[in-house]
Amino acid sequence: DQQVKQNSPSLSVQEGRISILNCDYTNSMFDYFLWYKKYPAEGPTFLISISSIKDKNEDGRFTVFLNKSAKHLSLHIVPSQPGDSAVYFCAAADAGNNRKLIWGLGTSLAVNP
Amino acid sequence: EAGVAQSPRYKIIEKRQSVAFWCNPISGHATLYWYQQILGQGPKLLIQFQNNGVVDDSQLPKDRFSAERLKGVDSTLKIQPAKLEDSAVYLCASSLVGGPTEAFFGQGTRLTVV
Numbered sequence: 515d516q517q518v519k520q521n522s523p524s525l526s527v528q529e530g531r532i533s534i535l536n537c538d539y540t541n542s543m544f545d546y547f548l549w550y551k552k553y554p555a556e557g558p559t560f561l562i563s564i565s566s567i568k569d570k571n572e573d574g575r576f577t578v579f580l581n582k583s584a585k586h587l588s589l590h591i592v593p594s595q596p597g598d599s600a601v602y603f604c605a606a607a608d609a610g611n612n613r614k615l616i617w618g619l620g621t622s623l624a625v626n627p
Numbered sequence: 628e629a630g631v632a633q634s635p636r637y638k639i640i641e642k643r644q645s646v647a648f649w650c651n652p653i654s655g656h657a658t659l660y661w662y663q664q665i666l667g668q669g670p671k672l673l674i675q676f677q678n679n680g681v682v683d684d685s686q687l688p689k690d691r692f693s694a695e696r697l698k699g700v701d702s703t704l705k706i707q708p709a710k711l712e713d714s715a716v717y718l719c720a721s722s723l724v725g726g727p728t729e730a731f732f733g734q735g736t737r738l739t740v741v
């Protein structure tokens with residue numbers, strides 16, 4: 515049972531446009547959400563996070579939106595750059611389970627010049 | 628600041644052989660994690676250490692996998708005997724405090740079992 519779902523395996527956008535990556539979750543005990551970026555042959559790197567008490571967090575070109583009632587979060591990248599091409603993982607921390615991270619399957623983003 | 632170091636980067640072994648991976652976390656990070664990432668999936672937590680104590684090993688196949696973190700710094704993960712389905716990337720990560728928020732990952736060890 516996939517508690518964190520990234521339903522789009524891949525996404526392709528033009529350089530300069532907005533990239534929107536989506537993530538849905540099922541466990542209402544999740545209280546912290548993170549996005550990681552992963553390049554080939556490297557480990558994931560932390561990108562941005564959001565607490566369940568907020569609905570938006572922004573860091574430069576990256577913004578994460580959280581809709582708790584819909585159990586949905588999204589990562590917006592504006593403007594998209596070719597260097598953003600990577601696999602993006604959504605992860606959620608379970609407050610009642612040692613804050614263990616549950617990961618989605620990832621979305622492969624390709625930003626075309 | 629040095630990142631999380633892992634070795635080896637790649638390993639190919641035959642099934643039923645044993646293998647060990649090594650991880651050196653970021654200096655001062657009390658929490659260390661081992662993840663298994665199978666191709667096309669997200670990372671799955673195998674074990675989490677807080678200093679040299681185990682916090683969570685609920686998803687570690689203890690009949691064949693073992694891990695230790697002596698002196699609360701370096702860690703090793705061992706598989707004995709390996710199975711074909713153990714082929715994956717094994718990621719080590721560390722964080723300052725408990726809870727894997729904003730953990731820093733190593734480059735991983737890609738294991739192929741043939």
